[in-house]
Amino acid sequence: MAVFLPLLDSNVEGPLIASLARISTLIVPALQSPSQVPDNAKRHILYDQESTFDLDQIIQVLDAGAEKVIVPIAWANDAIGIIPAARLILLLDVANASAVSDRIRSGVSGVLLKTPSLDVDFIGSVSRFFTGASIHVLPTVQELPSPATIQSLRRADAILVLPTSSLTLSESSASQLNIADIFVAPLVSDRPDGLFPTVVTEGGRSLGLVYSSVASIKESIISGKGVYQSRKHGLWRKGETSGAIQDVINIALDCDLDAVEFNVVQHGSGFCHLNRPSCFGEVNGLAALERTLQSRLSSAPEGSYTRRLFNDSNLLRAKIMEEADELCRAETKDEIAFEAADLIYFALTRCVAAGVSISDIERSLDKKAKKVTRRTGDAKPQWVKKDAQPAPQAAPAPSTASASPDAPIRMRSYNLSASSPAERATYLRRPVLNSGEMINKVKPIVDSVRTRGDEALLELTAKFDKAQMDSTVIFPPFSPESMKIDDSVRKAIDIAYSNVHKFHAAQDEKNTLIVETMPGVICSRFSRPIARVGLYVPGGTAILPSTALMLGAPAQVAGCKEIVIATPPRPDGSISPEVMYVAQLVGASAILKAGGAQAVAALAYGTKTVPKVDKIFGPGNQWVTAAKMLVQNDTDALVSIDMPAGPSEVLVIADSTCKPGFVAADLLSQAEHGVDSQVVLVTVNLSEEEISAIEKEVDTQARALPRVDIIRESISKSLIIKTSSAEEAIEFSNDYAPEHLILHLKDASAKVPLVQNAGSVFVGPYSPESCGDYASGTNHTLPTNGYARQFSGVNTQSFQKHITSQEVTADGLKSLGPVVATLADCEGLGAHANAVRIRLRDMA
Known part of the structure; x- marks a missing residue:
């Protein structure tokens, strides 16, 4: 800890600044930028009430190497959480001390206290209020502190701040204090000769142990050269005769104020009188x-x-x-x-x-x-092997700073027009699972359930879901106690169910498609429900009755005979009453109390108690996804799946008509799903100020949410892509193929025809993604990981299969038969041709 901090309050001579930089951190007002401040000097940047609050500019100052920034209390709430506490000092007038909240107190590492009094007891009480923070004291009176006062403050762990107009390299006077006098004031020697043990280092390596006196320290501070005190010969100016001089970089006091450290640059043959770099032997x-x-x-x-x-x-x-x-x-x-x-x-x-x-x-x-913001850390394209198979991950690396609760919760920005094709491709990647590796991990689980059935299912449920149970299946009728929920939740579910059922009922193909392709040749197509379906409802970091609703309602509309809902149990073996209520609404025929790969396996193969299904639906983590992919390729299972599923994702396109709070809320609504959630903001001609307003809203809103720790990690991996037009933004979105696409655009509905790839589109400022997740009527089980290029979201047809038929009359066969026979002969399939010709001969 420093003895004092100099505040640059006027034009200062270069030698004074250089000397101050050797012994202390300089406080530089933000409105000043003294050119004489050495580049390597430690500095705190002071923002007072006359400064204009600009968070980005403050971050730039810290990125440029400032140790800390000092901000007035009026700025504190906006700066805390964005600026790490370790880099933030609060500027506080004594009269405002009562206005400091707990959030501010815990969000800074120090306080610069403006006070007319240097009462050590009072300053001690302020120190106790700001537990763990350093206390810097700036007297507002003209009277200079005495050496005794300086000593008392330093021993009370308070750091005195003195304007440079009160400091001098000359002898102390009534109007100015010699900086060396201030520095040595707290020093106390326990030696009879009054000297101070001094460790001399270079680049963190010890060169030797010597002694210093008040006089030698003063001369070193002023001259910038290594000067020590010989116990025999008085002042020892290192290198004066040998030429092995030292440039002093920094002089520091130890915690007990009885020893000194000199950090130097050693020239010549070395520090030791034996012409070695160190008195402790050769360096290595x-x-x-x-x-x-x-x-x-x-x-x-x-x-x-x-x-x-x-x-x-x-x-x-x-x-x-x-x-x-x-x-x-x-x-x-x-x-x-x-x-x-x-x-x-x-x-x-x-x-x-x-x-x-x-x-x-x-x-x-x-x-x-010291940087607050971080580069992405990507390799330049020329260093990425063209034949390498990169891990499927979002190339822009997340900032480790976001792991700190004090760090800003921020996304990473890229300009699309300034990006190379290779860089653009990295923006489209997701950190999806390695399918082969994950399938290998889940295969033992799937095999265990396939071969050992209920026994394995109970063991794995106890292991992974921490629930000890005798049975894993519940059959209707479900007990009223298991479905007991709050009336407001029940009403919300009922409305959501009505909307989802209505929208999916409209998709049901009740009529048979009939086409006469040529006279006497009638072709038709009709739908039939998939008889037995399994609906996977996740229960990991959030209970999702909405997923049971989104999967159960269309299954019910389609007419599936058996609807088996699988969801992880709670530790006591019960199922969320909200999920139970939805299961009753959609007519579930069974509820499997299991999650993960083991639940997928039980649905695919069946057990003594778990009904086997023909198709498995629903989102899940990478274990669930890998298990679904494994069983659909096993002919013994004879089961299909809805689609490959991955982490939740949203892409928001916003222009200058957007409300920053709305955009931030939409981004966060997906970021809270899990640490691997994918969030992308595509801006259209937004200024840095407009983007900053959205980022500020993201940070502020995130900190008020209960799942902030999950959001912090997912947002750190998320992107802001800057574009110059709505067309360019939607073109990028089509390449990305997001699960959810939200359009915060002027005349947003007119842009929908440009959308080619998306799971579901949310049009305009009052269409939050949350509506589609719960109750508007559309389905929230949607393709992720770019699969919106090939897959639709879950719909009524997902629970149906389509059967075609044809009826050919005798006259129709007379016309069609020769065509079929010719094509069969062309392919060398004589039996096919014979099946036609035998009928034609019979009609002759």
């Missing part, structure tokens, strides 16, 4: 390699390999690429270590040749670590 590892390469850069003989590397940039580039490739191919721990060492050697050679040190690399790493 990367530090040793760096010193060797630096030496070789100036002294390697012509013709040597190292000299060739320094002189031949093409050779060095080729070696770096070669070693990177070998590292990627290495498999064992020893091989990886060996190849990594080779790569580091050549990479560091490249750095030394360009004058880049390990310290420079470390500073760059530190700066990258």
Whole structure:
């Protein structure tokens, strides 16, 4: 922790700024940008009431390397949650202390307290109120604090903030304090000679242990050179005679205020009087390699390999690429270590040749670590093998920052017009399951149920659903107790059932299609219900009676004789009463109390108690999907499935007529389904401010939702795609083929004819996806993972099969028969031709 923080309140001379940067973090007002502030100086950016709140600009400041930002209390609620707490300090006037909510208190890591008093007891009470936060104290009076006050504040873990107009490199006076005097004020030595043990480091490596005095520390702060106190000879200006001088980067005090650390850049032969880099022996590892390469850069003989590397940039580039490739191919721990060492050697050679040190690399790493926003992390197209089979995942990598509760809940933005075809293709990918791998995982489960029946089903239900039961099937009539639900929920389900039943009843093909293709040749087609259907109703992270409704109502309309609903039981072995009520409404013939692959297997093969079905419907996790795909390809099961299913997804297209709150709500309604939910926002000519308004709504609304942790992860993998026209946006949507497509567009209904691929379309600002999920009448069981290119959502025809028939009269056969016989002869199928000719001869 620093002794004090300087606040730049006026034009400051360069030497003072340089000295301050060695011992403290600078507070720089956002409205100022002093050019004399060193690039490597740590800085806090202060926003006061005169500043204009701009969240994106604040994030840019943090991305550019600022340690923290200091914001007024009026901004706090908007900044908290977007800016990580570790990077946020609250600007607080004493008079406003009572206005601080618990959310603000827990959302910042420090407080800059403006106070007319430097009363240590009062400041201590503020510190206790902001438990765990650092307290920075900015006096609003002109009187300068005494060394005793500075010492008391520092020992109370409070950091004094002083305007630079009150600081000087000269001797302290009534109007200005010498910065070295302030820095050493809290120091206390436990040695008889009053000296302070001092650890000297370079790049995190210890060079030696020396001693400092108040005088030596002051001179180091002002000169920027390593100056220490010799116990025999007085002030020791390192390198004064040997030339092995030190540039001081930073001077810090330890937690007990009785020892000092100097972080330096060592020049010359080294720190030790034995001409070694360190008093603790020779350096090794990367530090040793760096010193060797630096030496070789100036002294390697012509013709040597190292000299060739320094002189031949093409050779060095080729070696770096070669070693990177070998590292990627290495498999064992020893091989990886060996190849990594080779790569580091050549990479560091490249750095030394360009004058880049390990310290420079470390500073760059530190700066990258301060970024609030993150790059996607994708490989450039030229480094992606064309013949490789990439894992089916969304190429833009999620930001790890989103895992923190303090990090902003934000999507990742891409400009479609600025994207290459390869980049555009990555936007269309979903992190879908590896079908072959998942099928291998579920096969033992499916086989166990197929061979051991109810016994295996009970065991697996106990293992995966944590429910100990004697039986897994419930048959009607269902007990009133099992369907006991709140009246408001019952009424909502009844209305939803009526709408879904009405819409699906309108789809029922009651009439036979009859066509006379030629005189005497009558062709017809008629529908028949699939006799036995299994409806899978998930019960993992959410209870979904709506899915039972969406699958049960069309099955009922189609006339299926047996409707078996499978859903995971609760730990006590019961089923959600809402699902039970829907089961009674749709006329379910049985309820299977099981989930996962084991439920799919029981439906596909049947057991002593579970009826076998002919077709399985319903969404589920990757285990359920893999099991459905497995059983539909097993001729022993003789079962089909509705469609390949995957994580829920929505694509929203929005132009300037959209309401940001509506758009955000639509995105979140799918994001809450699961961490693998897919959410895409396609903007049409929206400005950065308009997009930011939607992002802000996403973050604000998400934090108020009960499933915020799920949303945080799914949103971090979600995309914002920027387009310049509605046509370009819908073209991208057609390529993506979303499960749900929502149009927040001017004259949205006129754009519907452009839609070619989508599971279900929601037109206009007052058509939230939630309506289709529950009660508008359309079905919510829809194709995902891009399968909307080939599949329809579940409908009444999904529960029916179509049978064709033909009736040919004698006159009709006279006309059609020769055509059929000719084609049969062409294919060499004489029996086919004979079946026609024998009839024609009979009529002759």
